[in-house]
Amino acid sequence: MKLPGKLSLFFIFLTFPYVFSSVADPNNCHWVAWGQEIKEFGSRGSDGSSGQVGSNGKNSDSLTIFADGSPLNLNLAGQSGTDGDTGATGKDSNCKEQPKEPNRNLQGANGGNGGNGGDGGDGGDGGALTIYTSNPANLHQITVNAAGGKGGQPGAGGNGGKGCGCNQIYWTIPTCTGKPGDPNYSCTTREFRCQNGLDGKGGTSGRVGKDGRPGKLTLINLDQPLTSDQPSAAVTMAALKDRGFVLSKNKWETRTGAIALFAPGSVIDDQYLALVERIERSFILIWNAPQPFEKFANKPVTLTLEENGEIKVVLPNDLWLEATTQKRNNVTEMVVYNAVYDREVVQLKSAGLSGNGNNLKLELVDQASQSNLIGSKFRIKYRVSQSDDAFHRATDYMTKYEGEVPPELVTFEGNRFILNLGKMPIDPDYLRSGTGVEIEVIATRTFAGYSKEQKVTERGVIRGIRQ
Helix, strand or coil, X not given: CCCCCCCXXXXXXXXXXXXXXXXXXXXXXXXXXXXXXXXXXCECCCCCCCCCCCCCCCXXXXXXXXXXXXXXXXECCCCCCCCCCCCCCCCCCECCCCCCCCCCEEEECCCCCCCCCCCCCCCCCCCCEEEECCCHHHHHHEEEECCCCCCCCCCCCCCCCCXXXXXXXXXXXXXXXXXXXXXXXXXEEEEEEEECCCCCCCCCCCCCCCCCCCCCEEEECCCCCCCCCECEEEEEHHHHHHCXXXXXXXXXXXXXXXXXXXXXXXXXXXXXEEEEEEEEEEEEEEEXXXXXHHHCCCCEEEEEECCCCCEEEECCCCEEEEEEEEEECCEEEEEEEEEEEHHHHHCEEEEEEECCHHHCEEEEEECCCCCCCCEEEEEEEEEEXXXXXXXXXXXXXXXXXXXXXXXXXXXXXXXEEEEEHHHCCCCHHHCCCCCEEEXXXXXXXXXXXXXXXXXXXXXXXXXXXXX
């Protein structure tokens, strides 16, 4: 098929470079033209300030009384918190007249947001009440209000300001290209929109203030002031010897039912603290030791009153006492019969070897002269050398015997111990004169349940000069 003449196909594409989208609003329907330049008119309203926070209520003062059955009306209520202020309203936008048919989309300015409401102040706590009485029934004559203060109410959020509205929501502007009569001459109409400014958001409400806590009761079954307890102390021995020391402990119990103890209508925390018992115990030191007391007077002793009423005594680590404790009524007595410092029990020093063969002896001297009080046991390690080094610098010692020294082979004279090594089961070949020896003595020193070890080493050559 042949078309007559020339057929020119001329397409005119009408394009819309902007897309309209609706934005939901409770009061208005707003249209936004995307893809085109948008110009805002008017100025945004400022946000409202937040409301002032409420003040916290004051706590009530505590009170201590002696109840003797007389009627009393006590007000120990905590102060209520004040309310928070309302947030300020956001400012309306400053709206100027909508521009007349501009070749762009328009956006009205938004209103300011409302300020948040202030929090309510917290209520103050009710006052604590301490009552001394030997008869709890006396509390029935007392009306007490120890309620906590109420929390303040929150401030409401402020309203948002108004946004600028459009007088004309829709308009068109014709646009032509080319010259009339030319083949490429064409005209189209451009569409423009105006979107109303949004109203500001309302502020949020504040927080309700917390209610104060009700006051608590402390009930003491005494008719005189309760002194503070002292369940432990570190006291010098001088103080314990001269005047002794008193330890005390207040035993408490948490109970329920405080409200029922008072007159009807009373308000107080139902849980209360009651004194169950006050324990007092004395401790004294009695010095019956032959050692001069002044040598130990400033040493501290730690005393602790235990739950069963007994006094636990902790002595300094460096002090050894031979003592007994006895209890008379509420007084604990410690009677001391002997006392030494632990450093005094390890003052042994070798005085050298004497003799040879079965007469070989090793002498030890107690430089602290305390061995009349202290038990002593000895264990030896007997080593010999084949070297004849006159200065005893041999390093080839070999152990030939190791074991306890039997008590019958130990002689104690004054402050000296003599160990008869020649009588011990040591090979006689290693007891002869000229033999290089190294004798290590481990002395175990005991006193009144205490124990400590000391090592003494004697190195030399058996000469047999002394017998």
